[in-house]
Amino acid sequence: MARLGMVIDTRRCVGCMDCVVACKTENQTPEGMNRDWITYATEGRYPHLSTTIQSERCNHCDSPPCVTCCPTGASHVHEWGGVVLVTKGECIGCKACLASCPYDARYVHPDGYADKCTFCIHRVEKGEDPACVSVCPTRCMHFGDLDLPESEVSRLLASRQHHAVLPEAGTKPRIFYLE
Amino acid sequence: MSPAISELVSTAHSPFTDPHVHVWGWEIPVYLFLGGFTAGIMVLSGWALWKGRRNLRPFRTTFALASSGLFILGLATISLGMLALFLDLGHKPYVWRLYLTMKPWSPMSWGAWILLLVYPVLAAGVLLDPPKALLRYAPALEPVVQWMEARPLVRHAVGFASIVTGVALGIYTGILLSALGARPLWSSGLLGPLFLVSGLSTAAAFAHWASPEPEERVHLAWLDNLFLSIELGLIGLLLIGLLTATEAHAEAARLLLGGPMTAVFWVGVVFMGILLPLVIQTLAVTHRIIHTPVAPILVMLGGLALRFVIVSAGQLSHWPRLS
Numbered sequence: 216m217a218r219l220g221m222v223i224d225t226r227r228c229v230g231c232m233d234c235v236v237a238c239k240t241e242n243q244t245p246e247g248m249n250r251d252w253i254t255y256a257t258e259g260r261y262p263h264l265s266t267t268i269q270s271e272r273c274n275h276c277d278s279p280p281c282v283t284c285c286p287t288g289a290s291h292v293h294e295w296g297g298v299v300l301v302t303k304g305e306c307i308g309c310k311a312c313l314a315s316c317p318y319d320a321r322y323v324h325p326d327g328y329a330d331k332c333t334f335c336i337h338r339v340e341k342g343e344d345p346a347c348v349s350v351c352p353t354r355c356m357h358f359g360d361l362d363l364p365e366s367e368v369s370r371l372l373a374s375r376q377h378h379a380v381l382p383e384a385g386t387k388p389r390i391f392y393l394e
Numbered sequence: 395m396s397p398a399i400s401e402l403v404s405t406a407h408s409p410f411t412d413p414h415v416h417v418w419g420w421e422i423p424v425y426l427f428l429g430g431f432t433a434g435i436m437v438l439s440g441w442a443l444w445k446g447r448r449n450l451r452p453f454r455t456t457f458a459l460a461s462s463g464l465f466i467l468g469l470a471t472i473s474l475g476m477l478a479l480f481l482d483l484g485h486k487p488y489v490w491r492l493y494l495t496m497k498p499w500s501p502m503s504w505g506a507w508i509l510l511l512v513y514p515v516l517a518a519g520v521l522l523d524p525p526k527a528l529l530r531y532a533p534a535l536e537p538v539v540q541w542m543e544a545r546p547l548v549r550h551a552v553g554f555a556s557i558v559t560g561v562a563l564g565i566y567t568g569i570l571l572s573a574l575g576a577r578p579l580w581s582s583g584l585l586g587p588l589f590l591v592s593g594l595s596t597a598a599a600f601a602h603w604a605s606p607e608p609e610e611r612v613h614l615a616w617l618d619n620l621f622l623s624i625e626l627g628l629i630g631l632l633l634i635g636l637l638t639a640t641e642a643h644a645e646a647a648r649l650l651l652g653g654p655m656t657a658v659f660w661v662g663v664v665f666m667g668i669l670l671p672l673v674i675q676t677l678a679v680t681h682r683i684i685h686t687p688v689a690p691i692l693v694m695l696g697g698l699a700l701r702f703v704i705v706s707a708g709q710l711s712h713w714p715r716l717s
Contacts, residue, residue, distance in 0.1 A: 232405065235405065247407070247408075247409065248408050248409075249405070249406055249407075249408065252404055252405045252406035253404070253405045254402055254403065254404045254405075254406075254715075255402070255403040255404075256401070256402050256403075256715070257399055257400075257401045257402075257403075258398075258399060258400050258401075259398070259399060260395065260396050260397070260398050260399065261396040261399065264399060271404075271406075280574070280575060280576060283499045283500065283573075284499075284500050284501070284502065284573055284574060285497065285500060285502075286492055286495075286497055286500045286502035286503035286505075286506060287488075287491040287492055287494070287495060287497070287503075288495050288497060289491070303485075304488065305488065305491050306485050306488065306491075307483050307484075307485050307486075307488045307489050307491055307492060308483045308484025308485035308486070308488075309482070309483060309484075309502060310410070310417040310418065310482075310484065311500075311502055311574065313410055313411065313415065313417045314415060314417055314418070314574045314576065314577060314708075314709070315573075315574045315575070315576050316576055317575075317576035317712070317713045319406070319408070319411035319412070319415060319712075321410075321411075322408040322409075322410050322411065323410055323417075323484045326485070327483075327484035327485035327486070328484065328485045328488075329484075380715070381713050381715065383640070383642075383713065384575070384576060384713050385575070
């Protein structure tokens with residue numbers, strides 16, 4: 216089984232938010248809610264400050280707490296690619312998954328069910344990239360099978376320093392940021 | 395030297411998660427409180443049944459331990475709690491989905507099934523000494539009541555089932571939160587016993603207030619003091635556990651130790667809800683003051699405040715993103 220993941224080059228990302236707009240357009244996310252977003256992390260002492268720009272979304276964790284805590288099985292790991300998905304017809308809207316996610320990647324759809332990034336599984340199943348990846352003007356986002364040594368994402372991870380968001384939360388995130 | 399800067403700006407602005415998670419409002423603390431209270435009633439009354447206690451003046455000892463009155467109250471409080479839980483759901487028409495599966499790693503799934511067990515056990519408790527009005531409106535229950543009455547073992551069995559189900563219900567209300575590791579304040583297994591003991595304490599306080607048996611009131615006041623002391627100890631252990639874990643957990647503990655929840659926690663939960671009733675009930679059982687409803691009311695309000703504080707502070711706590 217493939218293990219889909221994403222690698223994002225923070226040296227190339229300019230925070231243009233094309234990925235955010237592409238996601239909203241592709242997935243028709245409700246007004247005021249996003250499946251992906253940009254963070255600007257600034258650290259250091261003036262004048263020696265550095266800012267890292269990251270495009271973030273659900274990390275489709277290998278140990279997803281949202282799936283573990285779901286009482287109905289609505290949150291589940293898709294058999295293809297290990298993508299974490301929500302079946303809206305099974306979700307009761309208890310919001311335990313929102314509370315369990317250390318990345319705050321989920322929201323409650325106005326219709327009442329929990330919603331989040333799907334890695335655009337409907338596109339990926341047709342052999343296309345997720346919408347956010349496909350529109351990135353700086354080509355900073357890469358998508359593929361992390362278990363395949365010859366995939367682009369595996370080669371990038373093998374050749375560059377990288378980090379994940381909050382690995383200490385123990386969820387084994389599958390989105391990596393090149394430094 | 396200029397100060398170190400560590401700043402995170404995010405374009406995410408979901409109303410449920412920014413600037414911090416606030417997915418649960420009043421409904422969940424109220425549900426956790428009523429669930430714990432019902433669990434306390436089930437354990438205390440179940441223990442009285444298990445010990446073979448029988449109320450000699452049925453229909454008059456409404457709220458004595460092992461009376462149908464307490465079991466009826468339990469049915470009412472758990473139903474109100476489940477109503478609060480239902481009101482919190484975002485996708486209400488799909489609530490039945492809970493009962494199409496059993497997810498062994500999801501405390502909420504366990505809770506759904508435990509709640510299903512609670513009703514028949516409470517109903518059996520009512521039928522051991524049913525109110526006359528119930529038999530008048532539902533005469534078909536009469537043979538069931540007579541069958542139960544003719545078998546003393548049934549009384550013990552209902553008592554045992556009530557204790558087991560009550561303990562499961564009480565612990566689950568805490569584990570429900572502690573399984574959500576993304577909120578450091580909740581990630582302690584101590585929340586299970588803490589909510590159970592708090593539930594026992596609120597039930598003992600209510601029975602202390604409402605019981606018509608003077609001797610039982612004294613016993614319940616002592617018992618409540620024991621529960622309150624254990625609760626105080628568990629709160630201390632919870633804070634020690636958080637302060638000695640990771641920085642994220644220590645930061646979560648500081649929400650109650652100087653942070654925004656400090657006043658309501660120490661004044662509302664610890665002083666008004668535990669220490670003051672401990673003193674009042676000790677004076678009452680040593681015959682220095684008369685028994686009044688003041689201490690029981692404080693204990694019950696303290697139990698409610700505990701749930702509000704833990705649910706709110708837990709949602710404020712998070713894993714820090716920057717060093």
